[in-house]
Amino acid sequence: MNPWRSVTWTTLLAAAVLMPGSPGTAVAADIIKFGISTPLSGPAAPWGIPHKNATELIFDEINGQGGLEIGGKKYKLEVVAYDHKYVIAEGVATVNRLIAKDGVKYISVLGGAVVKANEEPVNENGVLNLPLAYAEGLVSPKNPLTFHSFPSPPETTTFWKWIKEHQPQIKRVATISPNDDTGWWSIKVETAFVEKLGYQMAGKEFFERSMTDFNPVLLRILAQKPDIISVLASPAGSVGLIIKQARELGFKGRFIHIGQVDTSVVANIAGKANVEGMWVHGYVQSPLPEKVKSWQARYTKKYGEWNATSIDFTNPAFAFVAAVKKAQSLDPKKIGEAMRTVEFDNLWGKAHFGGKDYYGVGNQIIYPMPFSEVKDGVATLVVQLSPPHN
Amino acid sequence: MTPDLLIQSTIIGLSIGSIYILMALGLTLMFGMMHIINFAHGAIYMLGAFAIYYIFSQWGVPYFAAFVLAMLLLGTFGYLVERSIYRPIKGGIEPTLVALLALTTFLQAAGYPVFGQLDKHVPPVFQGTRNVLGVMISVERLMIIPMAGALVVGLYLFINKTKMGAAMRAIEQDKEAAALQGVNVHVVNGLAFAIGFALAAASGALMAPIFKLDPMMGEQPLLKAFIIIILGGLGSIPGAILGGLMLGLIDSIVATALGAEPAFLLSFVFIILLLLFKPTGLFGYAPP
Numbered sequence: 001m002n003p004w005r006s007v008t009w010t011t012l013l014a015a016a017v018l019m020p021g022s023p024g025t026a027v028a029a030d031i032i033k034f035g036i037s038t039p040l041s042g043p044a045a046p047w048g049i050p051h052k053n054a055t056e057l058i059f060d061e062i063n064g065q066g067g068l069e070i071g072g073k074k075y076k077l078e079v080v081a082y083d084h085k086y087v088i089a090e091g092v093a094t095v096n097r098l099i100a101k102d103g104v105k106y107i108s109v110l111g112g113a114v115v116k117a118n119e120e121p122v123n124e125n126g127v128l129n130l131p132l133a134y135a136e137g138l139v140s141p142k143n144p145l146t147f148h149s150f151p152s153p154p155e156t157t158t159f160w161k162w163i164k165e166h167q168p169q170i171k172r173v174a175t176i177s178p179n180d181d182t183g184w185w186s187i188k189v190e191t192a193f194v195e196k197l198g199y200q201m202a203g204k205e206f207f208e209r210s211m212t213d214f215n216p217v218l219l220r221i222l223a224q225k226p227d228i229i230s231v232l233a234s235p236a237g238s239v240g241l242i243i244k245q246a247r248e249l250g251f252k253g254r255f256i257h258i259g260q261v262d263t264s265v266v267a268n269i270a271g272k273a274n275v276e277g278m279w280v281h282g283y284v285q286s287p288l289p290e291k292v293k294s295w296q297a298r299y300t301k302k303y304g305e306w307n308a309t310s311i312d313f314t315n316p317a318f319a320f321v322a323a324v325k326k327a328q329s330l331d332p333k334k335i336g337e338a339m340r341t342v343e344f345d346n347l348w349g350k351a352h353f354g355g356k357d358y359y360g361v362g363n364q365i366i367y368p369m370p371f372s373e374v375k376d377g378v379a380t381l382v383v384q385l386s387p388p389h390n
Numbered sequence: 391m392t393p394d395l396l397i398q399s400t401i402i403g404l405s406i407g408s409i410y411i412l413m414a415l416g417l418t419l420m421f422g423m424m425h426i427i428n429f430a431h432g433a434i435y436m437l438g439a440f441a442i443y444y445i446f447s448q449w450g451v452p453y454f455a456a457f458v459l460a461m462l463l464l465g466t467f468g469y470l471v472e473r474s475i476y477r478p479i480k481g482g483i484e485p486t487l488v489a490l491l492a493l494t495t496f497l498q499a500a501g502y503p504v505f506g507q508l509d510k511h512v513p514p515v516f517q518g519t520r521n522v523l524g525v526m527i528s529v530e531r532l533m534i535i536p537m538a539g540a541l542v543v544g545l546y547l548f549i550n551k552t553k554m555g556a557a558m559r560a561i562e563q564d565k566e567a568a569a570l571q572g573v574n575v576h577v578v579n580g581l582a583f584a585i586g587f588a589l590a591a592a593s594g595a596l597m598a599p600i601f602k603l604d605p606m607m608g609e610q611p612l613l614k615a616f617i618i619i620i621l622g623g624l625g626s627i628p629g630a631i632l633g634g635l636m637l638g639l640i641d642s643i644v645a646t647a648l649g650a651e652p653a654f655l656l657s658f659v660f661i662i663l664l665l666l667f668k669p670t671g672l673f674g675y676a677p678p
Contacts, residue, residue, distance in 0.1 A: 041507045042604060049507065179651070207650060210610055212601040215402045215531075216645030216653070223395055237509040237602045248519055248528035249398075269511045269602055 032068065032075045032330065034059070034320065035098035035107035037091055037114065040083035043209065043237040044111065046262050050310035051110050051132060052081045053303050057310075058317035060302070068321060070328055077321075080104055086209065086235075088117045099125050105332050108149070108316040109133065112182030112233075119143060128332035128339075130316035134233055134259065136185035139359040145336045147353055147363045149315040153189035153232065154358055155387035156258040156281045159371050160190075162383055163256075163279070164197050170254070174203035174226035176217060176242060177233050186233040186259065202226040209238070214245045222246065228254045236262045240269025247274045254278065262309050263372075263379045278374045282312045285372070285379040292347050308379070311347050315365055318346050319353070339363075348384065358389040366390060391647050398525040399646040400639065405531040407638020408538035409593050413611050414618035414630040415545060416589035422562045422625030423582045424476070425483055429490045431590045431615060432608025433497040438464055438594025439603050440501075443510050453515045453599075460595045461588040468587025472580040481579075501605025510603040530600050541592055542631065545585070549627070558582060562625070614641075621661055623674020632672055636660075 036055060039048035059077035067074035080102050082094035091114030098104040099121060106128045109115045112135030122129050123143060131138065132150045139148045163170060173194050177183035183206055191201055202224040205217045221229065229246065231239045239261050246255075247270070255275070260282035267275045285308055288296065292311055300306045320335075322344035327334040340362050343352045348367055355364035368386055372379040391399075413435060420428050441460035445451045451459065471493065479485045516529040549555035557578045560568035569575050593611065601607070618637055622629025637657055645653035664671070 041502045042606065043509060043602075045507045045509075205649070210606075211650065212607070212610070213406060213641075216399060216642050217650055219395055219399055219402075219646045220649070223392070237604075240509075240511070241602060245528075248526070248531075250519070250526045265508070269509070271514075 030067075030073070030075055031078050032106070032324075033078050033080050033102060033104045034317075035095075035102060035104035036079055036081040036109075037084050037094040037098060037107065037118075038081065038110040039086040040081070042085045042087075044086040044235045046236045046265050046307075047132070047260070047309060047313075048083070048086075048110055050307040051108070051313045051316075052079065053299070053307070054310040054314045055079050055108065055317040056081075057299060057302055058314055058321070061298075062321060068324060070324065070330060075330075084109075084111070084114055086111050086114070088113050091115075092117050092121075095121055099127060105330070106130075106320060106335070108320075112138065112185065113180045115146075116181050119146075122146065126332055128320075128335055130319055132313060132316065133182065134186050135181040136188070139355065139361065139364045141361045143363070144361070145332055147319060147336070147339050147365070149319055149365050150260070150312060151281070151367075151369045151387065152364065153186045153193075153258070154355075154389070155364070155366070156369060157190055157193040158385050158388050159258050159279070159281060159369075159383075160194050160197055160199075162371070162385065164199075170227045171200055172202040172224070172226045173199045173228055173230060174201070174205075174221045174224060175230045175232065176205045176207065176214075176221060177231070178209050178235075178238075179206035180209070182233045190230060190232055190258070207234075207238070209235070211238070212241060214238075214242050215249065218242070218246050218249055218251075222249055222251055226253060228256055230256045230258070231261075232257060233259050234261070236265035237269065240266045243270035243274050243278075247271075257281070258371075260309065260312060262307070263374050264308075267374075267377060272377045275374050275377070279382075280372050280374070280379060281369060283308050283372060283379050284311065284370050284381045287381060289348075295347055315346055315351070318344055318351070319365065354390050355387070394525050395646060396643070397523050398527065399642045401522060401525070401527050402531060403639035403642030404635070405534045405638070406641055407635040408534050409597060409611070410614050410618055410638050411631050411634030412538050412541060412589050412593040412596070413615040414622070414634050415542065415627060416586035417615050418619045418622070418625055418627060418630045419545075419558075419589075420582055420586040421619065422627075423558060424481060424486075424579060426476070426481075426486045426490070427616075428586060429487065429612075430471070430493045430497065431586070432610075432612030433494045434464055434468070434587050434590035434608070435594040435597075435611050436501065436603075436605060436608040437467075437497065438591030439512075439598040439601075439607060440505055440510070440594075441591065442595045442598040443505075443512050443603055446515075447512045457592070457595050460591050464591030465584040465588035468583040468585075469580045471587070472583035476579065476583065477576060498605050498608075505603075505605060512598040512603065515599045534596050534600075537596060538592075541589065545589070546627070548585075554578065554581060617657060617661060619671075621664065621671055623671030626671065626673035629671055629673035 036052050038051045039045050056079045063076050067076045084091040084094045095118045108130045110132045112133040115131045115133040116135045129146045130149045175187050177187045203221040254277050256279040258281040322342045323335045323339040326342045327338035351367035354362045354366045356362040368384040370384050373382050417431050438460050446453050446456035475489045516533045519526045519528050557573045618633035622633030640657050644656050
């Protein structure tokens, strides 16, 4: 046989076996691919890395038990993750790649501006999306297969009621937030809520995510003499610089972040003493319930370094697994229908998707949300609150 | 705006402007001599900051020694870039521009696997705040002004009072004539690369304890440096100094008075207006 012909046939045969979806790949058919588009580098990486890690760890544990059973057949779960660096163009490119190239039907995208930019491809391709993102109109009847898997400002602002009751001396509130969909909507919701509670808005500023020198913005804010500064929707790196620079300019009041932020990353930048007394949602270091402690042990065993942000970022994986089990189908629409009725356990208790009264569609995750205060450098749980809508 | 706020924002503007000057000086020096725009300047700023992170913060070398080491290291790197990229290309403007862009992309992309994906932070070198004219300013910010000032004076003396500086000025005026007079153009170009890179590294090293560190941190300062050298006049060192101060003050005072977005827009409007009336910038001159 001509040696070149032999090589050609061998190559063709190998290509046929390796090509995804080819008749020879029985193994590929037993895998459920779950796409993740998240910032794995850049200022928002402290959110993106635990997002990917938490999903992978939960899937590993299910795979370790033989996989996810659907209609009597076991499926392995696989994460396909891409870094979008919190850049909208990269976010659109990675989601398109997940859908078109990787053939993924279920995704979780982090970042409000990125999720908003991907609404069209997600809806047109009938993809189930479990985002971790803040953006106006994200949870809406026009996005029927988007199930927001993290408490948003309409849920977390309820903590301001707790502040009103426990710290009545706080009167004047200033906000500083990123200059994008996420920041605008977060501040809009928070401002409406705190004004309704009788607080005075002492300043409202937006910043570009690439900003590192916050002095001019802070000088404007501090001139209005706020008692507390909300840094809602800002990533940990920016929050660290805001706090450090505000303290240098003489601000003595508190900071609050009712989105989610890793206060240990913030303290590394701002200095431990400067972060003292900060209130934060979704980040708890102590005391941890048994379930969370067990998660911490498993996470640390696999990834070496503990990241408390991973606690709440398990939600997309928990919700997806619960809904697929209930739907007993791989059809995103059927999984979406199951998502609206399934109740499942996350690391803080019972969770479900609801909020129809507020959003017009029951696609917002609801569970007892944890709020902490930084005491002696440790994010200490002060209260768990249910959202104002169910 | 209250008088206190004006004083505070002016001092902060001078501090920011000092960093801008250092960034722009290296850039304008290289342009003046070789007519190349060093797109890698932002990446070198980033490397200067990371050099401080490792040498000072991780290995415990005293800050000032680490600062000098960072400048020497990146200066040497600049000399090697001249030898390995600029010289083989034979000074072609466009090929050098593309090669330096490629170097930038490589350094930024390599930054994530080498330095890690999470932001890094250098502990403060100068702690606390000082009352200056009745307003609070962080000592870190204040210290930037004399340190950058010392480097600017050092560069001025080097260029105007040394033989090598005279050679640099000669090349800037006429490369061929300088070569005919016995100036080793390759060596002087290498030195210009080394000084340019060392100044960018100094800016990064000064900012490292104030801001957070990530591989893309040089993009914003690079943009500012471009604005400054256009404002001051391409290749003009006094122009870079004046332009840096003006932009620092605009960034601080206008941003405090009107917000960050108007300040950013205003700096561009200011440049467009200036270039309409003086297309060569404040101290630039049209080539013969």
